[in-house]
Amino acid sequence: MSGRTVLLDGGWCEIVMQKNKTFHKKKIFVVFIIVLAVLVVLLCRLVFLMIFCSEYYGTKAKDLHQRERDIKAARGEILDRNGEILATNRSVCTISVIHNQIKEPEKVIEALAKELQMDQETIRKKVEKYSSIEIIKKNVDKEIGDAIRKYELEGIKIDEDYKRYYPYNDLASKVLGFTGGDNQGIIGLEVKYDKYLSGKSGKILTLTDARGVEIDAAVEERQEPENGYNLQTTIDRNIQEYVEQAAKKVLEKKSADSVSILVMNPQNGELLAMVNTPEFNLNDPYTLTDVTPGAVLSDKEKQDRLNRMWRNQCINDTYEPGSTFKIITTAAGLEEKVVSLEDNFSCPGFKIVDDRRIKCHKVSGHGAETFTQAVMNSCNPVFIEVGLRLGVSNFYRYFQQFQLLSKTNIDLPGEASTIMHKEENIGQVELATISFGQSFQITPIQLATTVSSLINGGTRVTPHFGKNIQDADGKIIEELAFSSKENIISKETSETLRYVLEQVVAEGTGHKAYIPGFHVGGKTATSQTLPRSANRYIASFLGFAPADNPQVLVLVIINNPQGIYYGGTIAAPVAQEIFENILPYLGIELRYTQEEIDEMKEEN
Amino acid sequence: MSGWPDGRKDTVSKNRMDDTLAVIVILFVTFGMVMLYSTSAYNGEVKFGDAGYYFKKQLLATALGLFVMYVVSNIDYHYWEKLALPAYILSMVLSALVLAVGDSYNGSKRWLSLGPLSFQPAEFAKVAVILFLAWYISNNKKKIKSILSLFKVILLVLPIVGLVGTNNLSTAIIILGIAVTLVFVASPSYKQFGALALLGGGFVGIFLSVEQYRLERLLIWRNPEKYEKGYQTLQGLYAIGSGGLFGTGFGNSMQKLGFVPEAQNDMIFSIICEELGLVGAGLLLLLFLLMLWRFLIAAHRSTDLFGALIAAGILAHIAIQVILNVAVVTNTIPNTGITLPFISYGGTSVLFLLAEMGLALNVSRSVKK
Numbered sequence: 025m026s027g028r029t030v031l032l033d034g035g036w037c038e039i040v041m042q043k044n045k046t047f048h049k050k051k052i053f054v055v056f057i058i059v060l061a062v063l064v065v066l067l068c069r070l071v072f073l074m075i076f077c078s079e080y081y082g083t084k085a086k087d088l089h090q091r092e093r094d095i096k097a098a099r100g101e102i103l104d105r106n107g108e109i110l111a112t113n114r115s116v117c118t119i120s121v122i123h124n125q126i127k128e129p130e131k132v133i134e135a136l137a138k139e140l141q142m143d144q145e146t147i148r149k150k151v152e153k154y155s156s157i158e159i160i161k162k163n164v165d166k167e168i169g170d171a172i173r174k175y176e177l178e179g180i181k182i183d184e185d186y187k188r189y190y191p192y193n194d195l196a197s198k199v200l201g202f203t204g205g206d207n208q209g210i211i212g213l214e215v216k217y218d219k220y221l222s223g224k225s226g227k228i229l230t231l232t233d234a235r236g237v238e239i240d241a242a243v244e245e246r247q248e249p250e251n252g253y254n255l256q257t258t259i260d261r262n263i264q265e266y267v268e269q270a271a272k273k274v275l276e277k278k279s280a281d282s283v284s285i286l287v288m289n290p291q292n293g294e295l296l297a298m299v300n301t302p303e304f305n306l307n308d309p310y311t312l313t314d315v316t317p318g319a320v321l322s323d324k325e326k327q328d329r330l331n332r333m334w335r336n337q338c339i340n341d342t343y344e345p346g347s348t349f350k351i352i353t354t355a356a357g358l359e360e361k362v363v364s365l366e367d368n369f370s371c372p373g374f375k376i377v378d379d380r381r382i383k384c385h386k387v388s389g390h391g392a393e394t395f396t397q398a399v400m401n402s403c404n405p406v407f408i409e410v411g412l413r414l415g416v417s418n419f420y421r422y423f424q425q426f427q428l429l430s431k432t433n434i435d436l437p438g439e440a441s442t443i444m445h446k447e448e449n450i451g452q453v454e455l456a457t458i459s460f461g462q463s464f465q466i467t468p469i470q471l472a473t474t475v476s477s478l479i480n481g482g483t484r485v486t487p488h489f490g491k492n493i494q495d496a497d498g499k500i501i502e503e504l505a506f507s508s509k510e511n512i513i514s515k516e517t518s519e520t521l522r523y524v525l526e527q528v529v530a531e532g533t534g535h536k537a538y539i540p541g542f543h544v545g546g547k548t549a550t551s552q553t554l555p556r557s558a559n560r561y562i563a564s565f566l567g568f569a570p571a572d573n574p575q576v577l578v579l580v581i582i583n584n585p586q587g588i589y590y591g592g593t594i595a596a597p598v599a600q601e602i603f604e605n606i607l608p609y610l611g612i613e614l615r616y617t618q619e620e621i622d623e624m625k626e627e628n
Numbered sequence: 629m630s631g632w633p634d635g636r637k638d639t640v641s642k643n644r645m646d647d648t649l650a651v652i653v654i655l656f657v658t659f660g661m662v663m664l665y666s667t668s669a670y671n672g673e674v675k676f677g678d679a680g681y682y683f684k685k686q687l688l689a690t691a692l693g694l695f696v697m698y699v700v701s702n703i704d705y706h707y708w709e710k711l712a713l714p715a716y717i718l719s720m721v722l723s724a725l726v727l728a729v730g731d732s733y734n735g736s737k738r739w740l741s742l743g744p745l746s747f748q749p750a751e752f753a754k755v756a757v758i759l760f761l762a763w764y765i766s767n768n769k770k771k772i773k774s775i776l777s778l779f780k781v782i783l784l785v786l787p788i789v790g791l792v793g794t795n796n797l798s799t800a801i802i803i804l805g806i807a808v809t810l811v812f813v814a815s816p817s818y819k820q821f822g823a824l825a826l827l828g829g830g831f832v833g834i835f836l837s838v839e840q841y842r843l844e845r846l847l848i849w850r851n852p853e854k855y856e857k858g859y860q861t862l863q864g865l866y867a868i869g870s871g872g873l874f875g876t877g878f879g880n881s882m883q884k885l886g887f888v889p890e891a892q893n894d895m896i897f898s899i900i901c902e903e904l905g906l907v908g909a910g911l912l913l914l915l916f917l918l919m920l921w922r923f924l925i926a927a928h929r930s931t932d933l934f935g936a937l938i939a940a941g942i943l944a945h946i947a948i949q950v951i952l953n954v955a956v957v958t959n960t961i962p963n964t965g966i967t968l969p970f971i972s973y974g975g976t977s978v979l980f981l982l983a984e985m986g987l988a989l990n991v992s993r994s995v996k997k
Binding site for chain 2: 044045047048049051052053054055056059060062063065066067069070071073074075077078079080081082084085086088089231233234235239
């Protein structure tokens with residue numbers, strides 16, 4: 025047994041037995057140092073993970089732990105000009121199941137199938153699917169949701185929700201439009217003003233364990249939804265309703281394919297009503313109105329039919345305007361001074377342009393007539409003459425000046441463009457046919473807007489439905505403004521135009537729209553659709569009142585009427601009926617002319 | 629050079645054991661029990677309807693372990709010298725037995741059942757190897773000089789490494805690590821170990837590539853977010869990252885709620901990181917380091933090589949296990965199932981760990997006056 029004194033790093037001295045030699049101790053110390061070094065490396069790794077990657081992993085972990093449930097924002101309402109609600113929301117429920125929380129699957133399946141009137145197998149698939157949350161049915165009535173709640177079954181989640189509701193069902197359906205399952209607009213104003221109406225959905229963030237069970241003690245993070253703003257429109261519910269009835273009546277009476285009527289204020293472009301009969305039920309927009317029960321349609325076919333049903337013909341479709349377009353020819357002719365009201369013409373019943381013989385609608389001819397009389401007679405040869413006097417470049421310039429060739433920029437989606445010949449392609453024959461409203465197509469809204477601008481003293485207006493944006497308390501957030509352009513025609517020409525159009529109704533082809541004391545002005549049209557051989561007609565009438573200061577303009581278009589198809593005969597009376605009712609409603613006073621007073625005296 | 633001078637026993641019994649080490653052990657056991665309850669309560673509730681399920685089982689094993697530690701700390705460690713070889717043979721028998729009639733849990737056949745008690749022979753094997761090698765080396769000290777004799781020692785433990793490694797690679801690596809450490813301590817040479825380290829590296833490489841699933845683990849390690857099997861690793865990283873500097877607070881871990889699978893087992897360190905932050909995790913590692921330091925002191929103060937080697941073996945055992953566990957949890961190395969000593973759930977593990985602590989404590993007594 026021999027001992028030695030060793031001085032180690034620790035600095036202590038001791039006697040060590042021979043067997044545990046110094047080199048052993050050194051080596052154990054080396055081992056310790058290696059361990060220490062490795063632990064330091066691991067600590068660095070921890071620093072890296074817990075300080076520099078903390079945010080990355082922390083966020084990922086939080087995403088994993090949090091279950092996000094949307095709180096839908098209430099969509100803004102759509103109001104008419106008087107504040108009546110045209111589109112609102114109804115409380116509904118979304119029923120879903122949480123797989124991990126279900127304790128009695130059979131009872132859950134049975135209860136849901138019974139209350140929701142759904143197939144048991146469909147529900148079973150969702151109940152047995154391993155997912156955090158599975159939606160069974162959306163847009164369930166609140167009463168049914170409450171009934172399901174009474175079962176007190178675990179694992180069923182009933183989230184209250186909003187569904188779009190249209191109190192008047194099919195009123196202005198193609199204007200208002202409707203929303204999809206996620207409350208976003210699909211057509212109409214619902215799309216155009218979606219950013220105001222939709223609001224911003226909120227969120228409930230709850231912590232869950234790995235099975236998806238919510239942790240009771242955890243604090244819910246809640247982001248409140250921001251409800252959408254209300255949209256006040258220029259629609260007058262009463263007028264819209266009345267016009268719809270009138271449209272429906274003539275549709276049935278004339279067995280027409282469709283009837284479009286729009287009512288606007290020519291002074292500022294506000295649309296009071298826009299009807300496209302047949303309308304559809306906004307609360308059930310996916311059911312075809314014109315389908316024979318039991319008919320089987322392919323998906324594509326059905327979608328095509330739906331798209332057709334949802335079309336707003338006033339805006340999305342173009343047509344040959346026919347004689348109503350003579351208003352524009354008249355305006356251009358008067359403005360360019362190539363014609364005056366007193367100019368004398370003679371109509372032999374046709375006019376030869378180049379080598380073409382273009383007939384007047386009165387085959388025997390109107391004989392000698394002034395320009396005023398020619399407008400009242402809707403005499404084609406005279407308008408051809410005016411068109412030829414204007415010439416291609418002038419006429420085209422006026423089209424551009426009247427903004428007839430561009431879109432109206434109405435606040436509805438899908439507006440169709442004017443289909444017009446290119447200027448360089450217009451020969452004499454084309455010029456002649458354009459003069460009386462044929463060989464090109466425009467939308468009804470374009471015609472109504474252009475005429476409005478010509479008769480209102482020459483201010484090109486933008487047709488629109490949007491009036492203002494309000495919050496839930498009715499406080500106006502934003503007044504909607506639309507562009508306008510003055511002096512597209514002189515005030516004098518505008519006045520002359522109004523005068524001559526009043527004559528058309530007072531004593532001419534538009535006489536059936538005449539109402540004593542209201543000074544209705546207007547123009548009729550009867551146009552044949554393409555192909556001409558199909559013998560399909562469009563009867564229309566464009567009228568406004570009072571002629572000296574137009575407050576309301578009505579355009580009636582009857583598509584493919586059966587039997588008599590003259591605009592003056594079937595469309596003008598519809599306008600007359602509408603004027604008769606809405607003019608007093610709009611507070612426009614009766615002002616009889618001396619002749620009218622005399623006439624009434626005679627009748628008495 | 630064999631045998632001990634008479635009267636030494638008296639010297640040993642008169643010395644006080646290392647109080648610091650004892651306190652550290654108690655700290656670990658307490659902290660481990662608290663942390664175990666915190667992490668296992670959710671899993672216990674979900675699987676067995678009893679939040680205390682894992683805690684109670686662990687408490688029983690710990691109580692038994694503390695008793696064993698007390699007893700062992702009072703038995704002169706030279707007593708185990710004559711039992712070293714039989715214990716080693718017994719561990720081989722048990723490890724062979726487990727291959728034949730063992731119970732599987734989570735796809736690994738590692739348990740031997742005896743009535744209601746189950747037992748992991750691999751845990752016993754670690755202690756047996758420490759004792760066996762300490763005994764063998766201290767009795768063949770003269771021979772441990774040449775590189776050949778070093779290989780001979782390694783060869784001695786290869787049977788148990790093979791037996792255990794068949795379905796518990798991690799423990800086999802630990803056993804091999806202990807053996808290499810003890811040989812390193814026993815040999816005066818340094819150079820030979822450079823070669824040995826290279827050889828060991830090659831060996832591990834071959835071992836890894838033998839089976840497809842081990843190569844797959846490497847791919848998962850490189851990019852845990854891309855593989856479905858990287859789930860556990862990724863969840864561990866989420867937990868660690870969530871912790872930040874000071875953690876989410878004790879008991880507030882979200883990841884233990886089923887996100888980190890079996891959070892009370894191998895991955896418990898990630899939950900400690902989440903709840904106690906970098907500061908808590910750092911302090912825990914510091915406490916481990918302190919414990920290793922006490923083993924170092926015990927080894928230095930030991931009067932004979934046998935005691936020094938026991939302390940060194942225990943040091944190696946704890947160090948390797950802590951390093952591998954933390955490295956796995958932080959995705960520093962590919963995933964392999966290694967528990968964190970004193971903290972992770974495991975009855976056999978805590979029982980034999982505490983027995984080892986008893987040994988270490990007794991070695992710490994053998995300071996010469």
